[in-house]
């Protein structure tokens with residue numbers, strides 16, 4: 272642990288006359304005051320704490336697995352369950368209602384297929400993750416299910432966490448018993464990082480506490496802050512902001528967790544071009560590490576974890592139970608939609624008649640307007656101009672959330688929302704007028720809305736965020752396109768040509784987030800001692816090629832599909848050498864993922880991983896140190912989680 276005064280002197284802040292460094296401000300929720308004590312485990316040695324200096328007696332070749340001789344006995348599981356006093360679950364897959372067997376129930380199956388996705392059901396379900404394929408497709412939800420429902424990549428047991436004591440007991444039990452551990456919050460991960468066959472899942476979803484801290488000091492920061500429990504979803508965070516009359520940087524999508532994977536990797540949302548990434552907001556983190564200890568990590572305590580937990584990935588350093596983040600005054604945003612395409616849509620297709628990628632990717636189809644018949648050159652030139660113009664939107668603290676959709680028959684649609692905080696409608700219109708003038712000059716039939724149509728709306732609790740989410744199988748390959756790729760005219764031409772070919776020739780959806788989270792925007796602690804991929808600080812077009820893959824296909828089909836996609840993403844990489852990819856919206860089978868997801872920080876992170884988790888207890892696909900282990904998938908599917916975890 273680095274002493275505060277030493278850290279300050281390293282930062283050059285200890286000069287005479289400068290204010291004394293603040294003492295640690297430890298903020299705990301009631302559920303963080305119920306902890307595991309040595310006396311409480313005297314009669315249950317399986318819950319003993321670990322010692323990082325004496326990590327392992329023998330390095331197991333594999334994690335234990337159901338059916339093997341070292342899998343804990345029924346008696347041990349029940350002793351563990353009794354200790355947890357109701358928090359240990361052994362859930363059956365909900366999808367089993369659709370399969371022949373004792374759990375079959377047609378009524379329930381119909382409801383799951385047609386209704387559950389519009390409710391909060393899948394978010395409250397202990398096993399489900401919203402991206403299904405890494406599970407191994409052994410129990411796909413379907414009204415026409417045949418064969419057997421097998422557990423596949425879903426965990427064996429789940430700890431429904433209610434206290435730090437539950438987390439510590441789970442971590443210690445798993446480590447001492449050589450169990451595979453997964454950590455699950457909302458299950459939004461696109462790469463199977465919150466599931467695993469034969470595992471014990473530590474499920475933090477029900478840690479829903481929130482507290483507004485009107486005045487909080489941490490190092491150079493003094494001001495309003497918020498203490499956020501690990502299970503809070505974005506829509507809940509927005510409701511809390513509304514009640515507390517504040518703004519926080521939160522995930523754009525309503526059901527993404529505000530504390531788990533999102534904040535651990537980078538985390539983007541509506542205020543990211545104004546205040547930085549999710550990880551930049553963090554002032555203090557409460558976490559249970561691999562040895563079972565409960566720590567408060569901040570700029571003055573546990574320097575290595577302070578670095579690693581902000582950008583170094585989820586499911587790697589410990590189980591976060593809450594964070595304290597910076598808060599800002601309440602704010603309005605103005606949204607200016609821009610939609611055009613080079614085909615005419617059927618006049619009444621307001622729902623399911625749009626192609627699948629549109630519905631899945633956006634949740635709703637784009638408005639049925641502004642389609643120009645068969646003018647692909649003007650279309651692509653207009654899209655190119657629109658992406659470039661986003662630099663202006665970013666100067667105003669805004670972003671451009673966009674998609675380019677291939678619609679078949681050499682037809683395409685472009686949809687982009689320009690979202691700008693703290694601006695009047697007429698200022699937003701004036702700022703975008705030059706873009707519309709250029710688009711009209713290309714005969715693209717778009718017109719700016721009137722100021723009455725784009726009234727500023729309160730960012731907090733604006734009523735548009737919901738608590739529902741449906742499992743799907745979207746695959747992302749992302750790239751953080753740097754500013755230079757847009758401002759150098761020749762390079763921008765090449766870059767845009769590559770984007771165009773991914774959509775036009777590759778048939779993939781291009782999705783741009785359009786944020787610019789520079790270090791300046793991030794403020795303090797922001798970029799200081801942060802593991803966020805430095806490419807985020809240079810990017811003006813974080814973006815991805817995406818596709819919807821079938822829930823069920825063979826490993827051979829997956830391989831063919833990967834090769835097809837690499838043709839386009841490899842060009843992105845060549846044109847953006849030194850940039851990276853956003854792991855949360857990247858591919859779990861990414862080549863050279865260490866470089867893509869962590870860049871220059873990888874070596875340092877790997878050292879910290881070795882020191883803090885010499886057991887390799889926390890493991891997930893493409894996280895730091897994960898190359899030492901591999902899932903032997905039952906079907907050979909790359910990056911799948913249906914198999915035993917063994918050392919490479």
Ligand SMILES: Cc1cc2nc3c(=O)[nH]c(=O)nc-3n(C[C@H](O)[C@H](O)[C@H](O)COP(=O)(O)OP(=O)(O)OC[C@H]3O[C@@H](n4cnc5c(N)ncnc54)[C@H](O)[C@@H]3O)c2cc1C
Nearest residue numbers: 454456457458459460464523524528531532539585586591
């Ligand atoms: C529909 C949808 C919309 C999205 N929108 C956005 C968006 O607007 N902005 C954005 O940046 N990203 C977005 N994402 C991507 C999102 O950031 C990632 O899916 C992220 O990993 C979700 O984190 P989670 O904790 O909610 O999910 P989980 O799948 O539960 O967890 C993700 C990872 O974090 C780990 N983890 C979870 N909780 C903890 C914890 N308490 N301690 C340690 N590790 C933990 C898990 O083990 C796993 O590896 C979206 C994803 C989906 C599916």
Ligand SMILES: *[C@@H]1O[C@H](CO)[C@@H](O)[C@H](O)[C@H]1NC(C)=O
Nearest residue numbers: 305353354355356357358436
């Ligand atoms: C166990 O759970 C019951 C019911 O929820 C509760 O009344 C009791 O206090 C709990 N015991 C412990 C030791 O936490």
Ligand SMILES: *[C@@H]1O[C@H](CO)[C@@H](O)[C@H](O)[C@H]1NC(C)=O
Nearest residue numbers: 368375376377378379380382
């Ligand atoms: C089947 O599911 C329905 C709806 O969830 C439920 O009401 C009913 O009790 C279930 N039937 C059986 C036999 O479990």
Ligand SMILES: *[C@@H]1O[C@H](CO)[C@@H](O)[C@H](O)[C@H]1NC(C)=O
Nearest residue numbers: 384411412413414415416417
């Ligand atoms: C499932 O069955 C329904 C009718 O029962 C049918 O309309 C549908 O096409 C079937 N789906 C598949 C994937 O077979």
Ligand SMILES: *[C@@H]1O[C@H](CO)[C@@H](O)[C@H](O)[C@H]1NC(C)=O
Nearest residue numbers: 360395396397431432433477
């Ligand atoms: C998990 O625990 C919470 C209480 O913290 C409870 O409300 C919820 O029903 C439990 N979930 C399951 C699936 O048992």
Ligand SMILES: *[C@@H]1O[C@H](CO)[C@@H](O)[C@H](O)[C@H]1NC(C)=O
Nearest residue numbers: 514515516517599600601602
């Ligand atoms: C909310 O905060 C703003 C500025 O911080 C203040 O002007 C306003 O009066 C507050 N509103 C309420 C209802 O407290």
Ligand SMILES: *[C@@H]1O[C@H](CO)[C@@H](O)[C@H](O)[C@H]1NC(C)=O
Nearest residue numbers: 617618619620621622623624
């Ligand atoms: C809309 O489309 C449906 C078929 O998708 C068709 O049955 C209906 O008549 C159409 N309505 C109008 C107003 O065109």
Ligand SMILES: *[C@@H]1O[C@H](CO)[C@@H](O)[C@H](O)[C@H]1NC(C)=O
Nearest residue numbers: 614617626678679680681682
């Ligand atoms: C593609 O174009 C052909 C010929 O114009 C038409 O028959 C067909 O329906 C179109 N397909 C789609 C998916 O629009």
Ligand SMILES: *[C@@H]1O[C@H](CO)[C@@H](O)[C@H](O)[C@H]1NC(C)=O
Nearest residue numbers: 545599600601602692693694
């Ligand atoms: C919003 O803009 C006004 C006027 O430009 C400025 O005074 C104010 O500080 C801004 N508020 C925020 C939260 O940025």
Ligand SMILES: *[C@@H]1O[C@H](CO)[C@@H](O)[C@H](O)[C@H]1NC(C)=O
Nearest residue numbers: 652655759760761762763764
């Ligand atoms: C870039 O492409 C545009 C057409 O989109 C062209 O007019 C321009 O000359 C090109 N610039 C360079 C430097 O290649």
